[in-house]
Amino acid sequence: MDHTKQQRGEGQGPAVPTPSDLLTTTEAAILGLVGGGELSGYDLSRSVETGIGMFWSPAQSGIYAVLPRLVEKGYATARTVVQERRPDKQVYRITDAGRDALRRWIEAGPPEPDPAYNPFLLRVYFGAETSPGVVAGHVEARRREAEERIALLRELKPALGDVGTPASEQYRGFVLDWGLEYYEAVVRWADATLAGLSELDG
Amino acid sequence: MDHTKQQRGEGQGPAVPTPSDLLTTTEAAILGLVGGGELSGYDLSRSVETGIGMFWSPAQSGIYAVLPRLVEKGYATARTVVQERRPDKQVYRITDAGRDALRRWIEAGPPEPDPAYNPFLLRVYFGAETSPGVVAGHVEARRREAEERIALLRELKPALGDVGTPASEQYRGFVLDWGLEYYEAVVRWADATLAGLSELDG
DNA sequence: TGAATCATGTAAACAGTTACATGATTGG
DNA sequence: CCAATCATGTAACTGTTTACATGATTCA
Numbered sequence: 001m002d003h004t005k006q007q008r009g010e011g012q013g014p015a016v017p018t019p020s021d022l023l024t025t026t027e028a029a030i031l032g033l034v035g036g037g038e039l040s041g042y043d044l045s046r047s048v049e050t051g052i053g054m055f056w057s058p059a060q061s062g063i064y065a066v067l068p069r070l071v072e073k074g075y076a077t078a079r080t081v082v083q084e085r086r087p088d089k090q091v092y093r094i095t096d097a098g099r100d101a102l103r104r105w106i107e108a109g110p111p112e113p114d115p116a117y118n119p120f121l122l123r124v125y126f127g128a129e130t131s132p133g134v135v136a137g138h139v140e141a142r143r144r145e146a147e148e149r150i151a152l153l154r155e156l157k158p159a160l161g162d163v164g165t166p167a168s169e170q171y172r173g174f175v176l177d178w179g180l181e182y183y184e185a186v187v188r189w190a191d192a193t194l195a196g197l198s199e200l201d202g
Numbered sequence: 203m204d205h206t207k208q209q210r211g212e213g214q215g216p217a218v219p220t221p222s223d224l225l226t227t228t229e230a231a232i233l234g235l236v237g238g239g240e241l242s243g244y245d246l247s248r249s250v251e252t253g254i255g256m257f258w259s260p261a262q263s264g265i266y267a268v269l270p271r272l273v274e275k276g277y278a279t280a281r282t283v284v285q286e287r288r289p290d291k292q293v294y295r296i297t298d299a300g301r302d303a304l305r306r307w308i309e310a311g312p313p314e315p316d317p318a319y320n321p322f323l324l325r326v327y328f329g330a331e332t333s334p335g336v337v338a339g340h341v342e343a344r345r346r347e348a349e350e351r352i353a354l355l356r357e358l359k360p361a362l363g364d365v366g367t368p369a370s371e372q373y374r375g376f377v378l379d380w381g382l383e384y385y386e387a388v389v390r391w392a393d394a395t396l397a398g399l400s401e402l403d404g
Numbered sequence: 405t406g407a408a409t410c411a412t413g414t415a416a417a418c419a420g421t422t423a424c425a426t427g428a429t430t431g432g
Numbered sequence: 433c434c435a436a437t438c439a440t441g442t443a444a445c446t447g448t449t450t451a452c453a454t455g456a457t458t459c460a
Contacts, residue, residue: 024419025321032328042439052327055320059421064441085429087439099331106325106332109340117319118257119227121380123308125254126234127373129301130308135373138311170402171329171337174395178323185387193376200369226447244411261449266413287457289411 023105026058027075030066031094031102034076036168040089041067054149054179067092075101124193132201136194143190146183153179225307228260229277232268233296233304236278238370242291243269256351256381269294277303326395334403338396345392348385355381 023031033039033047044067045060058066067090070076075098078090094102120142127135153176225233235241235249246269247262260268269292272278277300280292296304322344329337355378 025324026419028321028328029324032324032331035328035331040439041441052324055318055323055327061422061441062420065420087428089439102328103331106328107336109325109343116257119230121257121377122227122231122234122254123311124380125257125373125377126230126237126304126308127376128368128370129234129237129305134309141311166330167402168330170398171327174329174398175323175327177394178326178391181387181391182384185383189380189383192379196372196376200372228447242411243413263413263450264448267448285410289456291411
């Protein structure tokens with residue numbers, strides 16, 4: 001198959017030869033968010049949590065490392081906002097060159113399939129090394145998690161995708177729909193797998 | 203979700219604090235494969251391609267780096283096999299301590315949700331920066347890929363999961379079923395998204 | 405002849421992570 | 433009083449990747 005690597009919590013990430021002038025995934029994510037309006041590093045770490053966090057969540061320190069790099073490359077500009085009751089902050093705005101770079105990154109497309117980095121599945125794959133109950137525990141946890149996500153996504157959905165909404169909202173709707181499709185698949189699979197595991201157990 | 207990295211041009215992977223005595227994902231993957239019988243580094247890189255490659259595929263150099271480390275930790279033993287028509291090779295066998303470490307890794311479970319590292323979705327999310335046609339192209343590529351995977355998985359399926367097969371085969375069946383569920387979800391989502399995109403286009 | 409397979413490894417780079425540091429202000 | 437929020441950044445590390453090197457043998 002193919003892949004790529006990455007991970008989280010477990011995973012690690014691959015080192016891929018970024019075509020040099022192409023953005024890093026983190027750079028693209030941040031640039032994309034900054035493209036929606038002036039944001040500070042702090043704002044960004046919060047949007048990540050509540051927005052694209054589902055499929056990309058750079059570390060806070062990573063965000064602060066990337067921002068000056070974007071300025072240096074001419075993809076964003078920084079402006080200091082003086083505050084009285086809060087620490088001063090830098091807010092960033094995307095430039096035309098930045099928008100261009102972002103567009104190029106989007107168009108470059110995923111070279112290959114799916115990263116599919118998935119330590120969880122690896123654990124299931126080698127499940128015979130432990131007891132069915134242990135694997136069932138993991139699967140149940142996954143199922144619970146999926147249900148939570150589904151509930152969350154259903155809450156977010158009405159806010160998006162209505163007719164007449166801006167295109168950017170439509171795209172967010174597509175991603176949200178993917179989340180629903182994905183987590184519903186998780187639930188179905190978990191149920192079937194739990195049934196299979198209980199047979200192994202008895 | 204979560205993520206991981208790779209690319210090929212794109213993903214990268216995270217760096218997670220391995221609880222020190224716990225195995226790395228790559229170590230676990232290799233140890234698990236070696237647990238199925240004596241294997242050389244070369245054998246491993248081939249099993250990765252055809253087996254667990256769907257959700258974990260270490261680089262060849264990574265495999266050769268990990269193997270001596272496993273021996274050093276006492277999780278595997280190495281034996282030189284002298285060959286006439288082929289270069290001599292080292293074959294590795296899992297030890298009891300290795301089996302133990304593998305079991306602990308499996309039981310430790312995924313600390314957090316899903317890696318969900320997914321640059322592809324990030325591209326869709328920021329799709330408004332380019333034209334609907336470009337995004338549609340990416341989605342179509344994803345759909346095609348999913349169809350190919352489904353065909354492949356359906357071919358592999360009959361070989362596994364029959365009644366009376368060893369437990370390890372059952373677990374492989376669970377993983378295979380996940381693949382089917384997942385790629386079928388991709389196809390459904392792609393169809394819906396392509397429909398949505400064509401509306402944006404017109 | 406030359407490409408593919410078998411077989412192993414080194415070196416350098418990379419994207420991203422954790423842990424830590426600092427400090428004012430708000431709210432319970 | 434103390435925890436949480438706002439706000440930014442440095443340092444050290446990690447797991448993994450690409451690129452490269454080497455060489456015999458099989459197969460078209």
